Amino acid sequence: MSLDLEEVFVERTKIAALYADAEQLGGTEVTVAGWVRSVRDMKNFGFVTLNDGSCFKDLQVVMNREICANYDAVASCGVGAALIIHGVLELTLERPQPIELQAHTIAIEGASSPEYPMQKKRQSLEYLRTQQHLRPRTNLFRAVFRVRSVAAYAIHKFFQDQGFVYVNTPIITTSDAEGAGEMFQVTTLDLENIPRTDAGKVDYTQDFFDTSAHLTVSGQLQAENFAMAFGDVYTFGPTFRAENSNTRRHAAEFWMIEPEMAFCDLAQDMDIAEAMLQYVISYVLEHCADELEMLNKFVDKGLLERLHHVATSEFARVSYTDAISILEEAISQGEKFNYPVKWGIDLQTEHERYLTEKHFKKPVFVTDYPAEIKAFYMRTNDDGKTVAAADCLVPGIGEIIGGSQREERLDVLEQRIKDLDMDPEQYKYYLDLRRYGSCTHSGFGLGFERLVMYLTGVDNIRDVIPHPRTVGNAEF
Amino acid sequence: MSLDLEEVFVERTKIAALYADAEQLGGTEVTVAGWVRSVRDMKNFGFVTLNDGSCFKDLQVVMNREICANYDAVASCGVGAALIIHGVLELTLERPQPIELQAHTIAIEGASSPEYPMQKKRQSLEYLRTQQHLRPRTNLFRAVFRVRSVAAYAIHKFFQDQGFVYVNTPIITTSDAEGAGEMFQVTTLDLENIPRTDAGKVDYTQDFFDTSAHLTVSGQLQAENFAMAFGDVYTFGPTFRAENSNTRRHAAEFWMIEPEMAFCDLAQDMDIAEAMLQYVISYVLEHCADELEMLNKFVDKGLLERLHHVATSEFARVSYTDAISILEEAISQGEKFNYPVKWGIDLQTEHERYLTEKHFKKPVFVTDYPAEIKAFYMRTNDDGKTVAAADCLVPGIGEIIGGSQREERLDVLEQRIKDLDMDPEQYKYYLDLRRYGSCTHSGFGLGFERLVMYLTGVDNIRDVIPHPRTVGNAEF
Numbered sequence: 001m002s003l004d005l006e007e008v009f010v011e012r013t014k015i016a017a018l019y020a021d022a023e024q025l026g027g028t029e030v031t032v033a034g035w036v037r038s039v040r041d042m043k044n045f046g047f048v049t050l051n052d053g054s055c056f057k058d059l060q061v062v063m064n065r066e067i068c069a070n071y072d073a074v075a076s077c078g079v080g081a082a083l084i085i086h087g088v089l090e091l092t093l094e095r096p097q098p099i100e101l102q103a104h105t106i107a108i109e110g111a112s113s114p115e116y117p118m119q120k121k122r123q124s125l126e127y128l129r130t131q132q133h134l135r136p137r138t139n140l141f142r143a144v145f146r147v148r149s150v151a152a153y154a155i156h157k158f159f160q161d162q163g164f165v166y167v168n169t170p171i172i173t174t175s176d177a178e179g180a181g182e183m184f185q186v187t188t189l190d191l192e193n194i195p196r197t198d199a200g201k202v203d204y205t206q207d208f209f210d211t212s213a214h215l216t217v218s219g220q221l222q223a224e225n226f227a228m229a230f231g232d233v234y235t236f237g238p239t240f241r242a243e244n245s246n247t248r249r250h251a252a253e254f255w256m257i258e259p260e261m262a263f264c265d266l267a268q269d270m271d272i273a274e275a276m277l278q279y280v281i282s283y284v285l286e287h288c289a290d291e292l293e294m295l296n297k298f299v300d301k302g303l304l305e306r307l308h309h310v311a312t313s314e315f316a317r318v319s320y321t322d323a324i325s326i327l328e329e330a331i332s333q334g335e336k337f338n339y340p341v342k343w344g345i346d347l348q349t350e351h352e353r354y355l356t357e358k359h360f361k362k363p364v365f366v367t368d369y370p371a372e373i374k375a376f377y378m379r380t381n382d383d384g385k386t387v388a389a390a391d392c393l394v395p396g397i398g399e400i401i402g403g404s405q406r407e408e409r410l411d412v413l414e415q416r417i418k419d420l421d422m423d424p425e426q427y428k429y430y431l432d433l434r435r436y437g438s439c440t441h442s443g444f445g446l447g448f449e450r451l452v453m454y455l456t457g458v459d460n461i462r463d464v465i466p467h468p469r470t471v472g473n474a475e476f
Numbered sequence: 477m478s479l480d481l482e483e484v485f486v487e488r489t490k491i492a493a494l495y496a497d498a499e500q501l502g503g504t505e506v507t508v509a510g511w512v513r514s515v516r517d518m519k520n521f522g523f524v525t526l527n528d529g530s531c532f533k534d535l536q537v538v539m540n541r542e543i544c545a546n547y548d549a550v551a552s553c554g555v556g557a558a559l560i561i562h563g564v565l566e567l568t569l570e571r572p573q574p575i576e577l578q579a580h581t582i583a584i585e586g587a588s589s590p591e592y593p594m595q596k597k598r599q600s601l602e603y604l605r606t607q608q609h610l611r612p613r614t615n616l617f618r619a620v621f622r623v624r625s626v627a628a629y630a631i632h633k634f635f636q637d638q639g640f641v642y643v644n645t646p647i648i649t650t651s652d653a654e655g656a657g658e659m660f661q662v663t664t665l666d667l668e669n670i671p672r673t674d675a676g677k678v679d680y681t682q683d684f685f686d687t688s689a690h691l692t693v694s695g696q697l698q699a700e701n702f703a704m705a706f707g708d709v710y711t712f713g714p715t716f717r718a719e720n721s722n723t724r725r726h727a728a729e730f731w732m733i734e735p736e737m738a739f740c741d742l743a744q745d746m747d748i749a750e751a752m753l754q755y756v757i758s759y760v761l762e763h764c765a766d767e768l769e770m771l772n773k774f775v776d777k778g779l780l781e782r783l784h785h786v787a788t789s790e791f792a793r794v795s796y797t798d799a800i801s802i803l804e805e806a807i808s809q810g811e812k813f814n815y816p817v818k819w820g821i822d823l824q825t826e827h828e829r830y831l832t833e834k835h836f837k838k839p840v841f842v843t844d845y846p847a848e849i850k851a852f853y854m855r856t857n858d859d860g861k862t863v864a865a866a867d868c869l870v871p872g873i874g875e876i877i878g879g880s881q882r883e884e885r886l887d888v889l890e891q892r893i894k895d896l897d898m899d900p901e902q903y904k905y906y907l908d909l910r911r912y913g914s915c916t917h918s919g920f921g922l923g924f925e926r927l928v929m930y931l932t933g934v935d936n937i938r939d940v941i942p943h944p945r946t947v948g949n950a951e952f
Contacts, residue, residue, distance in 0.1 A: 012739055014707070016639060033739040034707070035913045053706035053738070054639050082915040084739065109739070110884065110914030118912075133698075133905040134912070136705035145702070149642040156632050163492060163530050166625040170943045171647065171691075171714045172660075172729055174950045184648075184662045184684070186691065188718045191661065191670055191678045202667045208660070208718055208728065209950040215647075215662065222609075222943055222952065226621070229612035230529035231490070231510070238647045238713065242664045242684055252684065253648055262529070263488055263509040263560070263585070408586065429609040429952060436594075436610070437511045438586030439558040467646045467698055474650045474685040476698065476905060 014054035018089060022099050026091035032059060032101065033084045033109070035137065041075040048074065048103075050083065056142060056290035060100040061085055068106050078112035079119055080137070125463055132467050132476045140299070143291035144464055147284055148452045154283035155236060155257055155448075158276050164259065165230040168237060169219030174211055175426055182242040183214040184252075215240035220258050220443060221377070221430055224406065227260035227441055228433050234259040236448075246471050248460045249397075251449065253469040260443035266379075266388045266405040269442035270365050273392055273401050274315045276446075277363070281311040284455055300457025306395065307455070309362065316364035318355075320347075320386065323366050326359055327351055346373045347391075352398035363394045376416050377430075378404040390444070397454050403444025410434035490530035494565060498575050502567035508535060508577065509560045509585065511613065517551040524550065524582075526559065532618060532766035536576040537561055544582050554588035555595055556613070601939055608943050608952045616775070619767035620940055623760055624928045630759035631712060631733055631924075634752050640735065641706040644713060645695030650687055651902055658718040659690040660728075691716040696734050696919060697853075697906055700882065703736035703917055704909050710735040712924075722947050724936045725873075727925060729945040736919035742855075742864045742881040745918035746841050749868055749877050750791045752922075753839070757787040760931055776933025782871065783931070785838065792840035794831070796823075796862065799842050802835055803827055822849045823867075828874035839870045852892050853906075854880040866920070873930050879920025886910035 013030045034052030048061040065071040074083070087103040118134050128135040135141045156166070172186050188208040189195065195203040204211050219235040226233045235258040242252060259272065285292065285307055296303040318326070327341045335358075339348045347355075347366070356364050368386040371378070378387035392401035407413045413434055417424050424431070452464040462468040467476040489506045510528030524537040541547045550559070563579040594610050604611040611617045632642070648662050664684040665671065671679040680687050695711040702709045711734040718728060735748065761768065761783055772779040794802070803817045811834075815824045823831075823842070832840050844862040847854070854863035868877035883889045889910060893900050900907070928940040938944040943952040 011744060014639065033915070035704075053641070053708070080912040082738075082913040109916065110910070110912075112912045116912045133701040133908060136702050142705060145643070146641055146706070148644075149636075152642050152644075153632055153636045156629055160625075160629045163490065165529070165622055166628050167621070167942055168624075168628075168714070168731055170729060170945060170950070170952070172716075172945050172950055182664070184664060185667065186660045186662055187667070188658070188660060189667065191663070191665065191667070191688075194667055194670060208720075208947065209945070210948045211950070212667075213950050225609040225952075226612050226942065228511075229618060230622070232529070238644070240648075244684075253646060255644055262558075268487060432609060434586070436586075436588045436592045437556040437558040439509070440585065466643055466702065469646060469648050469685070471684065472686045474646070474648055474687070474689050476646070476701075 012084070015050070015052045015057065015059045016055035018059060018099055018101075019055060019057055022089070022091060025089050026099070028089060029086065029104075030089050030101070031084065031086045032061075033082070034059070036077060036079055036081045036083060036112070038079060039075055039077070046071070046075055048083070048085075048106075050085065051142075053142070056139075056146070056288075056294065057097075060097055061087070061103050061106075062100055063103040063106060068103055070106065070108070073108060074106045077108050078114065078116060080112035080116040082109040083107065084109050125460065129462055129468075136466075139294060140458075141463075143288075143294050144452070144456050144458055145466065146291055147288050147295075147456050148464060150284050150287045151280055151452060151455055152236070152448070154280040154287075155276070157283070158279045159232075159234045159259065162232065164232040164234050165226065167219075167223055167226045167233045167235050169216070169222040169235050169258075171216055171238065172209070172213050173216045174209065174213050175221070181217050182244075183217060184240050184242045186213045186215060217241060218256070218258065218445065220260065220445065223258050223260040223443065224430070224433055224441070227262045227443070228437065228439075231262045232259070233261075244471055248462075249450070249453075251461045251465060251468050251470055254461070254465070255448035257446040257448060258443060260441065262439050262441045264442045265440055266367065266390055266403075266442055269403050269405060269444060270315075270317065270367075270390050270392075273365075273390075273403060273444050273446075274363075277392070277401075277451075278311050280451070281307050281455065285311065295456050295458075303457040310394070313362055315392070316360040316362060317367060317390075318360075318364060319367050320369045323347070323351075323355055326355065330354060330359070344370050344372065349398040352393045353395070356393040356398070357395045361395070363392055365390045365392050374404070376420050376422060377406050377413070379407045380412055380416070388442075392444075394454055396457075396459075397450055400450050400454060401444050401446050403442065405440070405442040408434060408438045408440055410438065488560070491526070491528045491533065491535045492531035494535060494575055494577075495531065495533055498565075498567060501565050502575070504565060505562065505580075506565050506577070507560065507562045508537075509558070510535070512553060512555055512557045512559060512588070514555060515551055515553070522547070522551055524559070524561075524579075526561065526577075527618075529618070532615075532622070532770065533573075536573055537563070537579050537582075538576055539579040539582060544579055546582065546584070549584060550582045553584050554590065554592060556588035556592040558585040559583065560585050601936065605938055605944075612942075615770060616934075617939075619764075619770050620928070620932050620934055621942065622767050623764050623771075623932050624940060626760050626763045627756055627928060627931055628712070628924070630756040630763075631752070633759070634755045635708075635710045635735065638708065640708040640710050641702065643695075643699055643702045643709045643711050645692070645698040645711045645734075647692055647714065648685070648689050649692045650685065650689050651697070657693050658720075659693060660716050660718045662689045662691060693717060694732070694734065694921065696736065696921065699734050699736040699919065700906070700909055700917070703738045703919070704913065704915075707738045708735070709737075720947055724938075725926070725929075727937045727941060727944050727946055730937070730941070731924035733922040733924060734919060736917065738915050738917045740918045741916055742843065742866055742879075742918055745879050745881060745920060746791075746793065746843075746866050746868075749841075749866075749879060749920050749922075750839075753868070753877075753927075754787050756927070757783050757931065761787065771932050771934075779933040786870070789838055791868070792836040792838060793843060793866075794836075794840060795843050796845045799823070799827075799831055802831065806830060806835070820846050820848065825874040828869045829871070832869040832874070833871045837871075839868055841866045841868050850880070852896050852898065853882050853889070855883045856888055856892070864918075868920075870930055872933075872935075873926055876926045876930060877920050877922050879918065881916070881918040884910060884914045884916055886914065
């Protein structure tokens, strides 16, 4: 590792570096480049607030009419204009901002205009969704998308530090994984002129893959192939649901993290999920302090307290059966739910949120759900009616992780596939894993956007995805 | 960061840890879990070679008939069986393998069978492609897929350490980006029964997104939206080409890294690309030593020398015009090419490989290509006929990176879009970036699979993708 990366990135000094190395850089000449957030023209001198995206903080630039020949042009370049500024960094430790730049020259790299839609006034989130190419320049989205980036890296770092192997499971698939949801079809057939077989059906031998193909809803089954070789693996990639649900929590395209561990039972699975969430939260708290402070102030006043609390306190664990009792007890105490509660139901978001927000007041794993409401691959418990599943519910969101110990017994799995009228031929490879060196193994799926919502307090999934895809919307 | 991650992962000791901490663990009792690579039964004692996927190395386990009650069962459990073994770790520093495990108990977690397709004999790569769920258990694929994982992490680490923001650009898109290649259509329409408008056309108002949609071929244009806010960003995600090309270098689904940097010209763009490649190579050399040694021995005898060379030597840079002269000179010296060489041609792989392998004998950036053979968004040079593009060619592969400085001048870009008969309305958002605070900016695209091929010496893209998708193939 003899590479000197510093050398590559010397041309301008990023504002993040000015703040980080203020004491060394104070009094020296530096060049910065960024975009104007505001200009105040005081006639003989003025202030430019500049942001270059390297950190949440802006840099205050002081310009003087006598020094800057193009003073008037800069003063009227407009919010959003791109400037390259050379000057001397001054330490102003006694003032709210500890540094400011005394400009010697200011080059207008690209002007803006009065039509620029991101003027400094407050705009609605709905309007900003129509300006997805510009909204990253606002405080809210600069915070959200840096948190998203840092959280993604924290997840990679967590797993790589533990020796997990990152696996890119396929996006295009010919199997329907778990039958988990509606799928998008992927095709190169000309829809204006679909080729037909003699029997009048779509002739898929003329399609790209010689068969019908879809976008994946989960990489789990393929991840298991790799867990049986590497022990510990994880995926981190896009997954898709073609569900016609226009809610604040659903998108057609979203990213999932799916770790899969060999020689790992349900209790260890929960240990790893909990450690991962706490690690990511701690990492983001450490690396996005300015962003979280703003989000805590303007988006969700309880955010920082909640994140600190979750990062340091043990998650609760409760069986589904006990969770139902808790909900029934709550009803008898006067709690109202829209959906009825009894053993066998799939928990609704209102139930999940009651458990995590009101009863446990922290994240909780609900374990051992009825087999009927869970996927075929989950391990059947000794009682014969529940499976070794564990969903993690968090305050403000509800379910954020769905995990389980996988059925490793060939005969039990074959019987389950048969009972559910699934096609065993479709699961031949999956069953092979149970034929040759099967072992106790577990995994979980974390919806990345839900995690980002949790980390930022933002309550609409459309606002944590760079360019969200939802029913009727795939613009940009 | 008070989290003690060690606590979560205590249940078994990974073989990687046995090798790393051999001196401390020697003489202590440990439990390991993994899969049998071979068994030798010497009647009263035997040897089991175990691998748990945590590292490339196997662990030798010694079992004694007098100690292991199920000696015969273990001796016949078969290659590929899963075992959990408790015993004492012995230091055997004088022997080729520095440690071995003296087994006290061996639990057969999952037996294998004589039908197990990954028996220890040598199998063809073609056959292994039909066993994608099991091939990660072979030496070759354990090496390739760990290198892939480590390289992916190195890329994230490189950019995150430099303050780049990771952006998940959309997979489903309604624009065709750069018109770079054939696209897959994404739809929820029933192909057996396509809804039609009154005019007899496909009625896309009934499709999921209210319009026709496709899989992305590049995230660059969307990445630019974020570069204009964060300065330095990168994407790392799947991209797609529906091209009917059945070659060793093409897949329908592959991962791309697309960094995009504001206030960055073509020379800096190349600096960053070069630093990134050298960083990733150095990182993989450091973290995958055993894997690379095997690949160097059995797959590509020049691999290690080439990687060390590239990691430490400066890349060459040559203009397209000079590159054409070099090729013409080579022809005059007797070099034979299948495709003719003259100014204006798109370089073929044979030309690229001549330049990087025979002429420069190291990676080379070819810059300033004719505008006609490059994309609309590349910056027009002052000569009016070339654009500020830079492709990086590497020995054994040819093009591995395609980059350019982007056209930041609104009027020039609008004219170019018009000249190419493209629809300006489609590029409204992209043009907005030039209206409001435009700046010099550049980026590049790195094909991740080509990088993995380069890092491993594997010469077929099907063998560096967990479950490759090519014409007629989307199984597993």
